[in-house]
Amino acid sequence: xxxxxxxxxxxxxxxxxxxxxxxxxxxxxxxxxxxxxxxxxxxxxxxxxxxxxxxxxxxxxxxxxxxxxxxxxxxxxxxxxxxxxxxxxxxxxxxxxxxxxxxxxxxxxxxxx
Amino acid sequence: xxxxxxxxxxxxxxxxxxxxxxxxxxxxxxxxxxxxxxxxxxxxxxxxxxxxxxxxxxxxxxxxxxxxxxxxxxxxxxxxxxxxxxxxxxxxxxxxxxxxxxxxxxxxxxxxxxxx
Numbered sequence: 001x002x003x004x005x006x007x008x009x010x011x012x013x014x015x016x017x018x019x020x021x022x023x024x025x026x027x028x029x030x031x032x033x034x035x036x037x038x039x040x041x042x043x044x045x046x047x048x049x050x051x052x053x054x055x056x057x058x059x060x061x062x063x064x065x066x067x068x069x070x071x072x073x074x075x076x077x078x079x080x081x082x083x084x085x086x087x088x089x090x091x092x093x094x095x096x097x098x099x100x101x102x103x104x105x106x107x108x109x110x111x112x113x
Numbered sequence: 114x115x116x117x118x119x120x121x122x123x124x125x126x127x128x129x130x131x132x133x134x135x136x137x138x139x140x141x142x143x144x145x146x147x148x149x150x151x152x153x154x155x156x157x158x159x160x161x162x163x164x165x166x167x168x169x170x171x172x173x174x175x176x177x178x179x180x181x182x183x184x185x186x187x188x189x190x191x192x193x194x195x196x197x198x199x200x201x202x203x204x205x206x207x208x209x210x211x212x213x214x215x216x217x218x219x220x221x222x223x224x225x226x227x228x229x
Contacts, residue, residue: 004156033215042117042202042219043157056216090156094215099145099164099206102217104156 002026004093004105012111013081021076021108025093031055032074033102034066035090043090049074050096078110086112115140119203119220126193126227134188134223136177136203144205146170146179146186147217151200160188160201193227200224 005024013019025032031050035043045058049068063079072093078085088109092102120135138146145164149157161170166181175190186203203220 031215033217035217040221042204042221043217045216045218048215050215058216092157092215096215099162101147101159101162102157102215104149104158106154106156 006105023074023091029093031094031096033092037088117220123224129192132190147204149202
C-alpha cells in the first residue's frame with residue numbers, strides 16, 4: 001500500500017510569493033495533519049483536518065491556511081512568504097480515532113529566498 | 114502549556130553499546146507518549162508508544178516506560194547497531210484532546226550516531 005505522499009518534494013520561492021503544498025493520505029485515513037519542521041528542531045503542529053473539517057490549529061499566523069477535499073487529500077497554503085517560512089513541511093495521516101498512530105510523509109522542503 | 118524536553122545531542126556510541134535518550138514532559142492532563150525516528154531525507158516513523166501510566170512501549174529492541182511520577186518517557190536499547198543512527202523525537206498528544214493524536218507536541222530531537 002502507498003504511504004502518505006507529498007508534492008512537490010522541493011520548492012524554492014521568493015519572499016512575498018504564495019505556495020501550495022499537497023498531501024495524499026494513506027487509503028482509508030480520514031485525518032490529515034500538517035507540521036512545520038525548521039532545521040534542527042522538532043516538528044511544530046500547524047493544522048489538523050478530519051472529515052473535511054478543521055479539528056485543530058497551531059500557533060501560526062493567518063498567512064497559513066489549509067483545506068481537506070472529499071477524497072481526504074489536503075492542501076497547505078502559505079501567503080506572503082517570509083524567509084522564516086523556510087522549513088520541511090510534513091503531512092501526516094491517521095484513521096482519526098482515539099490513539100490512532102500518525103503516519104508521516106517524507107515532506108516538502110521549502111526554501112524562501 | 115504542554116511541552117516536551119529531550120536530552121541534547123548528538124549522542125555518539127559504539128556498536129552494541131547501551132542507549133538511553135532522556136525525555137521529560139509537562140502536561141496538564143493525561144497525554145499519550147510517543148517516540149518517533151527520522152532517518153536522513155525521510156519523514157518521521159512511529160517507533161513506539163504508551164497511552165497510560167506504567168505502560169511500556171517496545172519495538173525493534175527499543176523500549177520506553179510511561180512514568181507519571183517522574184513525568185518521563187526515556188528511550189532505551191540494550192545493544193545499538195549502525196543502522197540505528199538517526200534523529201529520535203519524543204512527543205506527546207495534546208492532553209486537552211483526549212486520544213486525538215492528530216496534534217502532537219514534539220521535543221527538539223536527539224541525534225544518535227552509532228560507529229562500527
